[in-house]
Amino acid sequence: MTEVIQPKEVLYCGVCSFPPEYCEFGASFKKCKLWLDENDQELFNKLYSDEALATATSSLSIEKQEKIEKDLQKKQAKEEAKQERELQKKLQSKVILKRIERTKRKHAIAISGLEVFEIDMKKLAKTFASKFATGCSVTKNAEKKEEIIVQGDVGDAIEVYITGLLKEKGLLDIKVEQIEEKKKKKPTTPAIPPQ
């Protein structure tokens, strides 16, 4: 009962996170194949040589095999299209920093349009709060979307920070735009004449 089991090193695909032999069932097979070709030539040859493919498919009838292949291809195409769409959406959207006047000479910055980029809003708010030593919170705005409100006139610093953050994610051409919102003057209610 004291046989020692050695831990087995398992390589995981850098694209879909599966062990490479299961990549063919994932949604991004083409990319996975490229990745493996670059990263582990030996395994690549083992998995995708003609011989290996032939043995893998030998136990199934040809029609069944074709059907499965077709289904998989369909799924993969769908997934690719989806990713493409998401990327487009990301590229088109922009981040808006709105400068809101609170009282005379005091401002708050509302950051909206971040939700597309898969950024953890709460964490970012916390970072801002400690970075600028101000109050910072996540709230829902008028369109029911989440935005970060930073107290204090720190628009420029935030712009730099967010562009840096997006660059890290590999998104270079995202617009970060600053706009200003003037405090609306209270509509003067006409005084009700005393009766």
Add this chain to the structure above:
Amino acid sequence: MFKKFTKEDVHTRTNVKSSVQRALKSKFVSQFEKLESVIDEIIPKKSAVELLKCEDKIQLYIVDDEVVFFQQFDELIPSIKIVQKYPDAFPSVKVDRGAIKFVLSGANIMCPGLTSPGAGLPDAPGYEKEKIVAIYAEGKEHALAIGKLIMSTEDIKSINKGIGIELVHYLGDGLWNFQAD
């Protein structure tokens, strides 16, 4: 169980007391006896085990931000990463190639997928029902899912109809993609 599982399903996150941790380890070993020699590698003595209580009474146990095992009711179930690391320590069954696609989308495993020529079940007496098994696939080296036997393996062979294994955790499900940080 983990078809849809995200961070939002985690309710609380706490550290586990070292005495509880010891009890957990011995329980895990008693379930999978071959792990005895490596349990200290899976959960080093000085490490902090964290307990994540989640939706549906699922509890995840985490060491170094990796899910090691989880439980819903009484028994502990290893995560796939652990099974792939210590493949010999867990009872296993094998499905045929046609079944892989369905398993990877979360389907329970039907008996014919376990009895066809490409598949493999252990010889008699096999495993009792309710046992946790690692699921391998024809022509593949690593496990692709964890399941719970609904029938004993002998029954699967003789009846050969209906659901044989209830799928618990598989490659690409919510738990697989779960990141604990």
